[in-house]
Amino acid sequence: MKRDLTCVACPLGCPITVEYTDTEIISVTGNTCKRGEAYAKTEITNPTRSLTSSVKVCGGVLPVVPVKSDKPVPKDMLFDCMKEINSVCVKAPVKIGQVIIENILGTGANIVATNND
Numbered sequence: 001m002k003r004d005l006t007c008v009a010c011p012l013g014c015p016i017t018v019e020y021t022d023t024e025i026i027s028v029t030g031n032t033c034k035r036g037e038a039y040a041k042t043e044i045t046n047p048t049r050s051l052t053s054s055v056k057v058c059g060g061v062l063p064v065v066p067v068k069s070d071k072p073v074p075k076d077m078l079f080d081c082m083k084e085i086n087s088v089c090v091k092a093p094v095k096i097g098q099v100i101i102e103n104i105l106g107t108g109a110n111i112v113a114t115n116n117d
């Protein structure tokens with residue numbers, strides 16, 4: 001099988017072609033650095049995405065605080081992670097970098113605040 005991708009690991013957006021079978025990656029071409037190769041392999045074998053959202057705050061200045069995952073989560077778990085994030089109401093005060101949800105749904109990623117409230 002063959003798949004054309006656009007690398008998202010940096011703003012250059014190199015076009016990458018991956019040839020693969022059900023069990024292995026045969027070749028990665030078009031990337032101009034190792035990060036592109038790693039991105040392409042992950043995208044074929046276990047696609048992940050960084051997650052950004054916001055969490056409700058109880059008793060804060062603002063009703064929500066922005067959050068992000070501290071590492072990418074499996075793409076097929078994004079919807080469930082968003083449901084989990086939407087179910088949380090964190091108590092003020094919230095500090096930037098504070099872990100709001102640890103190891104969300106067993107993905108190994110923490111959801112951390114990206115601002116104060």
Ligand code: SF4
Nearest residue numbers: 007010013014033036
């Ligand atoms: S292959 Fe390397 S240079 Fe090209 S977009 Fe990906 S990270 Fe950037």
